[in-house]
Amino acid sequence: MKKISEMESIRECSSNYILAVNDTINVIHGKWKAAIISSLLFGKKRYGELQKEIPKITPRMLSKELRDLEANGMVVRTVHDTIPVTVEYELTQSGYAFQHVLDVMLEWGLEHRKSIIGSTK
Amino acid sequence: MKKISEMESIRECSSNYILAVNDTINVIHGKWKAAIISSLLFGKKRYGELQKEIPKITPRMLSKELRDLEANGMVVRTVHDTIPVTVEYELTQSGYAFQHVLDVMLEWGLEHRKSIIGSTK
DNA sequence: GTTGAAACTATAGTTTAGTATACTACTATA
DNA sequence: TATAGTAGTATACTAAACTATAGTTTCAAC
Incomplete structure:
Protein backbone atom coordinates (compact mmCIF):
# COMPACT_ATOMS: atom_id res chain seq x y z
CA MET A 1 0.00 0.00 0.00
CA LYS A 2 1.04 3.55 -0.58
CA LYS A 3 0.88 4.55 3.07
CA ILE A 4 3.37 1.89 4.03
CA SER A 5 5.85 2.84 1.36
CA GLU A 6 5.55 6.53 2.20
CA MET A 7 6.26 5.83 5.84
CA GLU A 8 9.06 3.46 4.97
CA SER A 9 10.76 6.01 2.78
CA ILE A 10 10.56 8.66 5.49
CA ARG A 11 11.82 6.29 8.14
CA GLU A 12 14.89 5.58 6.07
CA CYS A 13 16.11 9.15 6.42
CA SER A 14 16.72 10.44 9.92
CA SER A 15 16.29 14.12 9.02
CA ASN A 16 13.02 13.63 7.12
CA TYR A 17 11.76 11.47 9.94
CA ILE A 18 12.41 14.24 12.45
CA LEU A 19 10.76 16.87 10.24
CA ALA A 20 7.61 14.82 9.78
CA VAL A 21 7.38 13.95 13.46
CA ASN A 22 7.86 17.58 14.41
CA ASP A 23 4.86 18.51 12.28
CA THR A 24 2.77 16.49 14.67
CA ILE A 25 4.52 17.68 17.80
CA ASN A 26 3.92 21.29 16.77
CA VAL A 27 0.18 20.71 16.57
CA ILE A 28 0.01 19.81 20.26
CA HIS A 29 2.84 22.05 21.36
CA GLY A 30 2.45 23.96 24.59
CA LYS A 31 0.95 23.51 28.00
CA MET B 1 -5.83 -8.18 30.35
CA LYS B 2 -4.69 -5.73 32.95
CA LYS B 3 -3.24 -3.25 30.46
CA ILE B 4 -6.56 -2.85 28.69
CA SER B 5 -8.50 -2.27 31.87
CA GLU B 6 -5.93 0.23 33.15
CA MET B 7 -6.16 2.21 29.92
CA GLU B 8 -9.93 1.96 29.90
CA SER B 9 -10.22 3.30 33.44
CA ILE B 10 -7.94 6.24 32.62
CA ARG B 11 -9.79 7.00 29.40
CA GLU B 12 -13.04 7.27 31.33
CA CYS B 13 -11.82 10.31 33.22
CA SER B 14 -10.82 13.34 31.23
CA SER B 15 -8.50 14.80 33.88
CA ASN B 16 -6.63 11.54 34.50
CA TYR B 17 -6.31 11.04 30.77
CA ILE B 18 -4.71 14.44 30.37
CA LEU B 19 -2.33 13.86 33.28
CA ALA B 20 -1.15 10.51 31.90
CA VAL B 21 -0.73 11.85 28.38
CA ASN B 22 1.20 14.85 29.69
CA ASP B 23 3.69 12.49 31.33
CA THR B 24 4.61 11.35 27.85
CA ILE B 25 4.56 14.81 26.30
CA ASN B 26 6.93 16.06 29.00
CA VAL B 27 9.49 13.41 28.10
CA ILE B 28 9.85 14.79 24.56
CA HIS B 29 9.16 18.39 25.46
CA GLY B 30 11.24 21.06 23.74
CA LYS B 31 12.84 21.75 20.43
C1' DG C 1 -30.50 52.61 33.50
C1' DT C 2 -28.30 48.97 35.82
C1' DT C 3 -27.25 44.14 36.02
C1' DG C 4 -25.95 39.85 33.95
C1' DA C 5 -24.39 36.29 30.70
C1' DA C 6 -21.24 34.89 26.94
C1' DA C 7 -17.06 35.25 24.64
C1' DC C 8 -13.69 37.21 24.40
C1' DT C 9 -9.40 41.35 24.05
C1' DA C 10 -5.73 44.54 26.07
C1' DT C 11 -1.76 45.67 28.64
C1' DA C 12 1.83 44.59 31.36
C1' DG C 13 4.62 41.57 33.59
C1' DT C 14 7.14 37.02 34.90
C1' DT C 15 9.12 32.69 33.77
C1' DT C 16 11.05 29.34 30.88
C1' DA C 17 13.39 28.00 26.68
C1' DG C 18 16.82 28.66 23.63
C1' DT C 19 21.10 31.14 21.50
C1' DA C 20 25.84 33.05 21.15
C1' DT C 21 30.33 32.93 22.24
C1' DA C 22 34.03 31.85 24.82
C1' DC C 23 36.27 28.89 27.81
C1' DT C 24 37.94 24.40 30.65
C1' DA C 25 40.09 19.68 31.74
C1' DC C 26 42.54 15.91 30.32
C1' DT C 27 46.24 13.82 27.87
C1' DA C 28 48.84 12.31 23.57
C1' DT C 29 51.56 13.39 19.98
C1' DA C 30 54.57 16.61 17.10
C1' DT D 1 56.04 23.81 24.60
C1' DA D 2 52.33 24.05 21.35
C1' DT D 3 48.50 21.78 19.09
C1' DA D 4 44.71 18.77 18.74
C1' DG D 5 40.74 15.70 20.07
C1' DT D 6 36.75 14.74 23.18
C1' DA D 7 33.22 16.24 26.02
C1' DG D 8 31.62 19.25 27.86
C1' DT D 9 30.73 24.16 31.27
C1' DA D 10 30.13 29.43 32.09
C1' DT D 11 28.19 33.77 31.35
C1' DA D 12 25.27 36.72 29.29
C1' DC D 13 21.83 37.51 26.42
C1' DT D 14 17.21 37.21 23.43
C1' DA D 15 12.86 35.24 22.41
C1' DA D 16 8.88 32.65 23.31
C1' DA D 17 5.47 30.98 26.44
C1' DC D 18 2.58 31.85 29.98
C1' DT D 19 0.17 34.60 33.90
C1' DA D 20 -2.49 38.31 36.17
C1' DT D 21 -5.84 41.50 36.08
C1' DA D 22 -8.91 44.48 34.11
C1' DG D 23 -11.79 45.90 30.40
C1' DT D 24 -15.02 45.41 26.01
C1' DT D 25 -19.22 44.20 23.32
C1' DT D 26 -23.96 42.87 22.64
C1' DC D 27 -28.49 42.48 23.90
C1' DA D 28 -32.18 41.08 27.17
C1' DA D 29 -34.49 41.17 31.45
C1' DC D 30 -35.49 43.58 35.73
Missing part, protein backbone atom coordinates in the same frame (compact mmCIF):
# COMPACT_ATOMS: atom_id res chain seq x y z
CA TRP A 32 -2.73 23.42 27.15
CA LYS A 33 -3.41 21.93 23.72
CA ALA A 34 -3.52 18.30 24.77
CA ALA A 35 -5.95 19.22 27.51
CA ILE A 36 -8.20 21.06 25.07
CA ILE A 37 -8.14 18.24 22.55
CA SER A 38 -8.78 15.65 25.26
CA SER A 39 -11.72 17.64 26.51
CA LEU A 40 -13.17 17.96 23.01
CA LEU A 41 -12.79 14.20 22.44
CA PHE A 42 -15.67 13.85 24.88
CA GLY A 43 -17.86 15.99 22.60
CA LYS A 44 -18.18 19.51 21.30
CA LYS A 45 -18.01 22.25 23.86
CA ARG A 46 -18.67 25.95 24.25
CA TYR A 47 -15.97 28.40 25.27
CA GLY A 48 -17.28 28.68 28.81
CA GLU A 49 -17.54 24.92 29.18
CA LEU A 50 -13.92 24.48 28.19
CA GLN A 51 -12.96 27.13 30.72
CA LYS A 52 -14.71 25.18 33.46
CA GLU A 53 -13.20 21.83 32.40
CA ILE A 54 -9.66 23.17 32.26
CA PRO A 55 -9.60 24.90 35.61
CA LYS A 56 -6.45 27.04 35.56
CA ILE A 57 -6.38 28.22 31.98
CA THR A 58 -6.72 31.98 31.49
CA PRO A 59 -9.19 33.30 28.90
CA ARG A 60 -6.27 34.69 26.93
CA MET A 61 -4.56 31.31 26.67
CA LEU A 62 -7.79 29.47 25.93
CA SER A 63 -8.65 31.73 23.02
CA LYS A 64 -5.09 31.72 21.71
CA GLU A 65 -4.83 27.94 21.81
CA LEU A 66 -8.24 27.53 20.20
CA ARG A 67 -7.19 29.89 17.42
CA ASP A 68 -4.00 27.87 16.90
CA LEU A 69 -5.92 24.61 16.81
CA GLU A 70 -8.41 26.07 14.38
CA ALA A 71 -5.61 27.36 12.14
CA ASN A 72 -4.07 23.89 12.19
CA GLY A 73 -7.27 22.18 11.11
CA MET A 74 -7.82 20.48 14.45
CA VAL A 75 -11.06 22.20 15.51
CA VAL A 76 -13.92 24.06 13.91
CA ARG A 77 -15.51 27.07 15.53
CA THR A 78 -19.21 27.68 15.07
CA VAL A 79 -21.04 30.81 16.13
CA HIS A 80 -24.75 30.39 16.88
CA ASP A 81 -26.97 33.44 16.74
CA THR A 82 -28.59 32.86 20.06
CA ILE A 83 -28.88 35.68 22.57
CA PRO A 84 -26.29 36.15 23.81
CA VAL A 85 -24.25 34.54 21.04
CA THR A 86 -22.79 31.16 21.85
CA VAL A 87 -19.74 29.63 20.25
CA GLU A 88 -19.12 25.94 19.85
CA TYR A 89 -15.82 24.22 19.26
CA GLU A 90 -15.66 20.76 17.78
CA LEU A 91 -12.83 18.54 16.61
CA THR A 92 -12.39 17.97 12.91
CA GLN A 93 -12.03 14.46 11.56
CA SER A 94 -8.26 14.81 11.92
CA GLY A 95 -8.82 16.07 15.43
CA TYR A 96 -10.83 13.02 16.38
CA ALA A 97 -8.27 10.80 14.69
CA PHE A 98 -5.68 12.31 16.99
CA GLN A 99 -7.11 10.22 19.80
CA HIS A 100 -5.13 7.31 18.42
CA VAL A 101 -1.90 9.28 18.92
CA LEU A 102 -2.90 10.24 22.45
CA ASP A 103 -3.82 6.65 23.26
CA VAL A 104 -0.44 5.39 22.11
CA MET A 105 1.23 8.10 24.19
CA LEU A 106 -0.84 7.07 27.18
CA GLU A 107 0.03 3.42 26.73
CA TRP A 108 3.75 4.12 26.36
CA GLY A 109 3.67 6.46 29.37
CA LEU A 110 2.13 3.79 31.59
CA GLU A 111 4.70 1.20 30.51
CA HIS A 112 7.53 3.68 30.88
CA ARG A 113 6.48 4.55 34.40
CA LYS A 114 6.44 0.86 35.31
CA SER A 115 9.90 0.36 33.86
CA ILE A 116 11.28 3.29 35.85
CA ILE A 117 9.76 2.08 39.09
CA GLY A 118 11.06 -1.40 38.35
CA SER A 119 14.60 -0.20 37.74
CA THR A 120 14.98 1.91 40.90
CA LYS A 121 13.69 -0.48 43.55
CA TRP B 32 15.51 19.06 20.35
CA LYS B 33 14.47 15.91 22.21
CA ALA B 34 12.64 14.23 19.35
CA ALA B 35 15.64 14.84 17.13
CA ILE B 36 18.00 13.31 19.67
CA ILE B 37 15.78 10.28 20.21
CA SER B 38 15.31 9.81 16.47
CA SER B 39 19.04 9.96 15.96
CA LEU B 40 19.64 7.39 18.69
CA LEU B 41 17.03 5.07 17.20
CA PHE B 42 19.56 4.48 14.43
CA GLY B 43 22.07 3.21 17.02
CA LYS B 44 24.12 4.44 19.94
CA LYS B 45 26.13 7.57 19.38
CA ARG B 46 28.89 9.60 20.93
CA TYR B 47 28.43 13.21 21.99
CA GLY B 48 30.33 14.53 18.99
CA GLU B 49 28.41 12.32 16.59
CA LEU B 50 25.10 13.67 17.88
CA GLN B 51 26.43 17.18 17.45
CA LYS B 52 27.20 16.45 13.81
CA GLU B 53 23.86 14.76 13.14
CA ILE B 54 21.82 17.59 14.69
CA PRO B 55 23.46 20.48 12.89
CA LYS B 56 22.25 23.58 14.72
CA ILE B 57 22.18 22.40 18.29
CA THR B 58 24.54 24.19 20.64
CA PRO B 59 26.72 22.13 23.01
CA ARG B 60 24.85 23.65 25.91
CA MET B 61 21.48 22.46 24.65
CA LEU B 62 22.78 19.05 23.63
CA SER B 63 24.19 18.32 27.05
CA LYS B 64 21.13 19.72 28.81
CA GLU B 65 18.72 17.66 26.73
CA LEU B 66 20.82 14.53 27.15
CA ARG B 67 20.82 15.07 30.91
CA ASP B 68 17.02 15.45 30.86
CA LEU B 69 16.59 12.32 28.78
CA GLU B 70 18.91 10.39 31.09
CA ALA B 71 17.03 11.61 34.16
CA ASN B 72 13.78 10.46 32.53
CA GLY B 73 15.09 6.97 31.86
CA MET B 74 15.20 7.43 28.09
CA VAL B 75 18.95 7.12 27.52
CA VAL B 76 21.95 5.67 29.30
CA ARG B 77 25.29 7.42 29.31
CA THR B 78 28.45 5.33 29.29
CA VAL B 79 31.94 6.70 29.76
CA HIS B 80 34.72 4.67 28.19
CA ASP B 81 38.23 5.10 29.53
CA THR B 82 39.84 5.56 26.18
CA ILE B 83 42.25 8.41 25.59
CA PRO B 84 40.77 10.90 25.34
CA VAL B 85 37.66 9.67 27.15
CA THR B 86 34.68 8.94 24.93
CA VAL B 87 31.07 8.96 26.01
CA GLU B 88 28.32 6.92 24.43
CA TYR B 89 24.62 7.55 24.62
CA GLU B 90 22.16 4.76 23.99
CA LEU B 91 18.41 4.48 24.29
CA THR B 92 16.99 2.39 27.12
CA GLN B 93 14.39 -0.26 26.36
CA SER B 94 11.71 2.36 26.99
CA GLY B 95 13.59 4.71 24.71
CA TYR B 96 13.58 2.21 21.87
CA ALA B 97 9.92 1.47 22.54
CA PHE B 98 9.24 5.14 22.00
CA GLN B 99 9.70 4.58 18.29
CA HIS B 100 6.18 3.25 18.22
CA VAL B 101 4.89 6.58 19.54
CA LEU B 102 6.93 8.49 16.98
CA ASP B 103 5.71 6.23 14.18
CA VAL B 104 2.09 6.84 15.12
CA MET B 105 2.79 10.58 15.21
CA LEU B 106 4.40 10.36 11.81
CA GLU B 107 1.48 8.44 10.37
CA TRP B 108 -1.11 10.83 11.78
CA GLY B 109 0.93 13.81 10.59
CA LEU B 110 0.99 12.52 7.02
CA GLU B 111 -2.76 11.89 7.01
CA HIS B 112 -3.45 15.25 8.63
CA ARG B 113 -1.40 17.06 6.02
CA LYS B 114 -3.36 15.33 3.27
CA SER B 115 -6.67 16.28 4.86
CA ILE B 116 -5.63 19.93 5.12
CA ILE B 117 -4.49 20.07 1.51
CA GLY B 118 -7.71 18.34 0.50
CA SER B 119 -9.91 20.83 2.34
CA THR B 120 -8.34 24.04 0.97
CA LYS B 121 -8.18 23.26 -2.74
Whole structure:
Protein backbone atom coordinates (compact mmCIF):
# COMPACT_ATOMS: atom_id res chain seq x y z
CA MET A 1 0.00 0.00 0.00
CA LYS A 2 1.04 3.55 -0.58
CA LYS A 3 0.88 4.55 3.07
CA ILE A 4 3.37 1.89 4.03
CA SER A 5 5.85 2.84 1.36
CA GLU A 6 5.55 6.53 2.20
CA MET A 7 6.26 5.83 5.84
CA GLU A 8 9.06 3.46 4.97
CA SER A 9 10.76 6.01 2.78
CA ILE A 10 10.56 8.66 5.49
CA ARG A 11 11.82 6.29 8.14
CA GLU A 12 14.89 5.58 6.07
CA CYS A 13 16.11 9.15 6.42
CA SER A 14 16.72 10.44 9.92
CA SER A 15 16.29 14.12 9.02
CA ASN A 16 13.02 13.63 7.12
CA TYR A 17 11.76 11.47 9.94
CA ILE A 18 12.41 14.24 12.45
CA LEU A 19 10.76 16.87 10.24
CA ALA A 20 7.61 14.82 9.78
CA VAL A 21 7.38 13.95 13.46
CA ASN A 22 7.86 17.58 14.41
CA ASP A 23 4.86 18.51 12.28
CA THR A 24 2.77 16.49 14.67
CA ILE A 25 4.52 17.68 17.80
CA ASN A 26 3.92 21.29 16.77
CA VAL A 27 0.18 20.71 16.57
CA ILE A 28 0.01 19.81 20.26
CA HIS A 29 2.84 22.05 21.36
CA GLY A 30 2.45 23.96 24.59
CA LYS A 31 0.95 23.51 28.00
CA TRP A 32 -2.73 23.42 27.15
CA LYS A 33 -3.41 21.93 23.72
CA ALA A 34 -3.52 18.30 24.77
CA ALA A 35 -5.95 19.22 27.51
CA ILE A 36 -8.20 21.06 25.07
CA ILE A 37 -8.14 18.24 22.55
CA SER A 38 -8.78 15.65 25.26
CA SER A 39 -11.72 17.64 26.51
CA LEU A 40 -13.17 17.96 23.01
CA LEU A 41 -12.79 14.20 22.44
CA PHE A 42 -15.67 13.85 24.88
CA GLY A 43 -17.86 15.99 22.60
CA LYS A 44 -18.18 19.51 21.30
CA LYS A 45 -18.01 22.25 23.86
CA ARG A 46 -18.67 25.95 24.25
CA TYR A 47 -15.97 28.40 25.27
CA GLY A 48 -17.28 28.68 28.81
CA GLU A 49 -17.54 24.92 29.18
CA LEU A 50 -13.92 24.48 28.19
CA GLN A 51 -12.96 27.13 30.72
CA LYS A 52 -14.71 25.18 33.46
CA GLU A 53 -13.20 21.83 32.40
CA ILE A 54 -9.66 23.17 32.26
CA PRO A 55 -9.60 24.90 35.61
CA LYS A 56 -6.45 27.04 35.56
CA ILE A 57 -6.38 28.22 31.98
CA THR A 58 -6.72 31.98 31.49
CA PRO A 59 -9.19 33.30 28.90
CA ARG A 60 -6.27 34.69 26.93
CA MET A 61 -4.56 31.31 26.67
CA LEU A 62 -7.79 29.47 25.93
CA SER A 63 -8.65 31.73 23.02
CA LYS A 64 -5.09 31.72 21.71
CA GLU A 65 -4.83 27.94 21.81
CA LEU A 66 -8.24 27.53 20.20
CA ARG A 67 -7.19 29.89 17.42
CA ASP A 68 -4.00 27.87 16.90
CA LEU A 69 -5.92 24.61 16.81
CA GLU A 70 -8.41 26.07 14.38
CA ALA A 71 -5.61 27.36 12.14
CA ASN A 72 -4.07 23.89 12.19
CA GLY A 73 -7.27 22.18 11.11
CA MET A 74 -7.82 20.48 14.45
CA VAL A 75 -11.06 22.20 15.51
CA VAL A 76 -13.92 24.06 13.91
CA ARG A 77 -15.51 27.07 15.53
CA THR A 78 -19.21 27.68 15.07
CA VAL A 79 -21.04 30.81 16.13
CA HIS A 80 -24.75 30.39 16.88
CA ASP A 81 -26.97 33.44 16.74
CA THR A 82 -28.59 32.86 20.06
CA ILE A 83 -28.88 35.68 22.57
CA PRO A 84 -26.29 36.15 23.81
CA VAL A 85 -24.25 34.54 21.04
CA THR A 86 -22.79 31.16 21.85
CA VAL A 87 -19.74 29.63 20.25
CA GLU A 88 -19.12 25.94 19.85
CA TYR A 89 -15.82 24.22 19.26
CA GLU A 90 -15.66 20.76 17.78
CA LEU A 91 -12.83 18.54 16.61
CA THR A 92 -12.39 17.97 12.91
CA GLN A 93 -12.03 14.46 11.56
CA SER A 94 -8.26 14.81 11.92
CA GLY A 95 -8.82 16.07 15.43
CA TYR A 96 -10.83 13.02 16.38
CA ALA A 97 -8.27 10.80 14.69
CA PHE A 98 -5.68 12.31 16.99
CA GLN A 99 -7.11 10.22 19.80
CA HIS A 100 -5.13 7.31 18.42
CA VAL A 101 -1.90 9.28 18.92
CA LEU A 102 -2.90 10.24 22.45
CA ASP A 103 -3.82 6.65 23.26
CA VAL A 104 -0.44 5.39 22.11
CA MET A 105 1.23 8.10 24.19
CA LEU A 106 -0.84 7.07 27.18
CA GLU A 107 0.03 3.42 26.73
CA TRP A 108 3.75 4.12 26.36
CA GLY A 109 3.67 6.46 29.37
CA LEU A 110 2.13 3.79 31.59
CA GLU A 111 4.70 1.20 30.51
CA HIS A 112 7.53 3.68 30.88
CA ARG A 113 6.48 4.55 34.40
CA LYS A 114 6.44 0.86 35.31
CA SER A 115 9.90 0.36 33.86
CA ILE A 116 11.28 3.29 35.85
CA ILE A 117 9.76 2.08 39.09
CA GLY A 118 11.06 -1.40 38.35
CA SER A 119 14.60 -0.20 37.74
CA THR A 120 14.98 1.91 40.90
CA LYS A 121 13.69 -0.48 43.55
CA MET B 1 -5.83 -8.18 30.35
CA LYS B 2 -4.69 -5.73 32.95
CA LYS B 3 -3.24 -3.25 30.46
CA ILE B 4 -6.56 -2.85 28.69
CA SER B 5 -8.50 -2.27 31.87
CA GLU B 6 -5.93 0.23 33.15
CA MET B 7 -6.16 2.21 29.92
CA GLU B 8 -9.93 1.96 29.90
CA SER B 9 -10.22 3.30 33.44
CA ILE B 10 -7.94 6.24 32.62
CA ARG B 11 -9.79 7.00 29.40
CA GLU B 12 -13.04 7.27 31.33
CA CYS B 13 -11.82 10.31 33.22
CA SER B 14 -10.82 13.34 31.23
CA SER B 15 -8.50 14.80 33.88
CA ASN B 16 -6.63 11.54 34.50
CA TYR B 17 -6.31 11.04 30.77
CA ILE B 18 -4.71 14.44 30.37
CA LEU B 19 -2.33 13.86 33.28
CA ALA B 20 -1.15 10.51 31.90
CA VAL B 21 -0.73 11.85 28.38
CA ASN B 22 1.20 14.85 29.69
CA ASP B 23 3.69 12.49 31.33
CA THR B 24 4.61 11.35 27.85
CA ILE B 25 4.56 14.81 26.30
CA ASN B 26 6.93 16.06 29.00
CA VAL B 27 9.49 13.41 28.10
CA ILE B 28 9.85 14.79 24.56
CA HIS B 29 9.16 18.39 25.46
CA GLY B 30 11.24 21.06 23.74
CA LYS B 31 12.84 21.75 20.43
CA TRP B 32 15.51 19.06 20.35
CA LYS B 33 14.47 15.91 22.21
CA ALA B 34 12.64 14.23 19.35
CA ALA B 35 15.64 14.84 17.13
CA ILE B 36 18.00 13.31 19.67
CA ILE B 37 15.78 10.28 20.21
CA SER B 38 15.31 9.81 16.47
CA SER B 39 19.04 9.96 15.96
CA LEU B 40 19.64 7.39 18.69
CA LEU B 41 17.03 5.07 17.20
CA PHE B 42 19.56 4.48 14.43
CA GLY B 43 22.07 3.21 17.02
CA LYS B 44 24.12 4.44 19.94
CA LYS B 45 26.13 7.57 19.38
CA ARG B 46 28.89 9.60 20.93
CA TYR B 47 28.43 13.21 21.99
CA GLY B 48 30.33 14.53 18.99
CA GLU B 49 28.41 12.32 16.59
CA LEU B 50 25.10 13.67 17.88
CA GLN B 51 26.43 17.18 17.45
CA LYS B 52 27.20 16.45 13.81
CA GLU B 53 23.86 14.76 13.14
CA ILE B 54 21.82 17.59 14.69
CA PRO B 55 23.46 20.48 12.89
CA LYS B 56 22.25 23.58 14.72
CA ILE B 57 22.18 22.40 18.29
CA THR B 58 24.54 24.19 20.64
CA PRO B 59 26.72 22.13 23.01
CA ARG B 60 24.85 23.65 25.91
CA MET B 61 21.48 22.46 24.65
CA LEU B 62 22.78 19.05 23.63
CA SER B 63 24.19 18.32 27.05
CA LYS B 64 21.13 19.72 28.81
CA GLU B 65 18.72 17.66 26.73
CA LEU B 66 20.82 14.53 27.15
CA ARG B 67 20.82 15.07 30.91
CA ASP B 68 17.02 15.45 30.86
CA LEU B 69 16.59 12.32 28.78
CA GLU B 70 18.91 10.39 31.09
CA ALA B 71 17.03 11.61 34.16
CA ASN B 72 13.78 10.46 32.53
CA GLY B 73 15.09 6.97 31.86
CA MET B 74 15.20 7.43 28.09
CA VAL B 75 18.95 7.12 27.52
CA VAL B 76 21.95 5.67 29.30
CA ARG B 77 25.29 7.42 29.31
CA THR B 78 28.45 5.33 29.29
CA VAL B 79 31.94 6.70 29.76
CA HIS B 80 34.72 4.67 28.19
CA ASP B 81 38.23 5.10 29.53
CA THR B 82 39.84 5.56 26.18
CA ILE B 83 42.25 8.41 25.59
CA PRO B 84 40.77 10.90 25.34
CA VAL B 85 37.66 9.67 27.15
CA THR B 86 34.68 8.94 24.93
CA VAL B 87 31.07 8.96 26.01
CA GLU B 88 28.32 6.92 24.43
CA TYR B 89 24.62 7.55 24.62
CA GLU B 90 22.16 4.76 23.99
CA LEU B 91 18.41 4.48 24.29
CA THR B 92 16.99 2.39 27.12
CA GLN B 93 14.39 -0.26 26.36
CA SER B 94 11.71 2.36 26.99
CA GLY B 95 13.59 4.71 24.71
CA TYR B 96 13.58 2.21 21.87
CA ALA B 97 9.92 1.47 22.54
CA PHE B 98 9.24 5.14 22.00
CA GLN B 99 9.70 4.58 18.29
CA HIS B 100 6.18 3.25 18.22
CA VAL B 101 4.89 6.58 19.54
CA LEU B 102 6.93 8.49 16.98
CA ASP B 103 5.71 6.23 14.18
CA VAL B 104 2.09 6.84 15.12
CA MET B 105 2.79 10.58 15.21
CA LEU B 106 4.40 10.36 11.81
CA GLU B 107 1.48 8.44 10.37
CA TRP B 108 -1.11 10.83 11.78
CA GLY B 109 0.93 13.81 10.59
CA LEU B 110 0.99 12.52 7.02
CA GLU B 111 -2.76 11.89 7.01
CA HIS B 112 -3.45 15.25 8.63
CA ARG B 113 -1.40 17.06 6.02
CA LYS B 114 -3.36 15.33 3.27
CA SER B 115 -6.67 16.28 4.86
CA ILE B 116 -5.63 19.93 5.12
CA ILE B 117 -4.49 20.07 1.51
CA GLY B 118 -7.71 18.34 0.50
CA SER B 119 -9.91 20.83 2.34
CA THR B 120 -8.34 24.04 0.97
CA LYS B 121 -8.18 23.26 -2.74
C1' DG C 1 -30.50 52.61 33.50
C1' DT C 2 -28.30 48.97 35.82
C1' DT C 3 -27.25 44.14 36.02
C1' DG C 4 -25.95 39.85 33.95
C1' DA C 5 -24.39 36.29 30.70
C1' DA C 6 -21.24 34.89 26.94
C1' DA C 7 -17.06 35.25 24.64
C1' DC C 8 -13.69 37.21 24.40
C1' DT C 9 -9.40 41.35 24.05
C1' DA C 10 -5.73 44.54 26.07
C1' DT C 11 -1.76 45.67 28.64
C1' DA C 12 1.83 44.59 31.36
C1' DG C 13 4.62 41.57 33.59
C1' DT C 14 7.14 37.02 34.90
C1' DT C 15 9.12 32.69 33.77
C1' DT C 16 11.05 29.34 30.88
C1' DA C 17 13.39 28.00 26.68
C1' DG C 18 16.82 28.66 23.63
C1' DT C 19 21.10 31.14 21.50
C1' DA C 20 25.84 33.05 21.15
C1' DT C 21 30.33 32.93 22.24
C1' DA C 22 34.03 31.85 24.82
C1' DC C 23 36.27 28.89 27.81
C1' DT C 24 37.94 24.40 30.65
C1' DA C 25 40.09 19.68 31.74
C1' DC C 26 42.54 15.91 30.32
C1' DT C 27 46.24 13.82 27.87
C1' DA C 28 48.84 12.31 23.57
C1' DT C 29 51.56 13.39 19.98
C1' DA C 30 54.57 16.61 17.10
C1' DT D 1 56.04 23.81 24.60
C1' DA D 2 52.33 24.05 21.35
C1' DT D 3 48.50 21.78 19.09
C1' DA D 4 44.71 18.77 18.74
C1' DG D 5 40.74 15.70 20.07
C1' DT D 6 36.75 14.74 23.18
C1' DA D 7 33.22 16.24 26.02
C1' DG D 8 31.62 19.25 27.86
C1' DT D 9 30.73 24.16 31.27
C1' DA D 10 30.13 29.43 32.09
C1' DT D 11 28.19 33.77 31.35
C1' DA D 12 25.27 36.72 29.29
C1' DC D 13 21.83 37.51 26.42
C1' DT D 14 17.21 37.21 23.43
C1' DA D 15 12.86 35.24 22.41
C1' DA D 16 8.88 32.65 23.31
C1' DA D 17 5.47 30.98 26.44
C1' DC D 18 2.58 31.85 29.98
C1' DT D 19 0.17 34.60 33.90
C1' DA D 20 -2.49 38.31 36.17
C1' DT D 21 -5.84 41.50 36.08
C1' DA D 22 -8.91 44.48 34.11
C1' DG D 23 -11.79 45.90 30.40
C1' DT D 24 -15.02 45.41 26.01
C1' DT D 25 -19.22 44.20 23.32
C1' DT D 26 -23.96 42.87 22.64
C1' DC D 27 -28.49 42.48 23.90
C1' DA D 28 -32.18 41.08 27.17
C1' DA D 29 -34.49 41.17 31.45
C1' DC D 30 -35.49 43.58 35.73
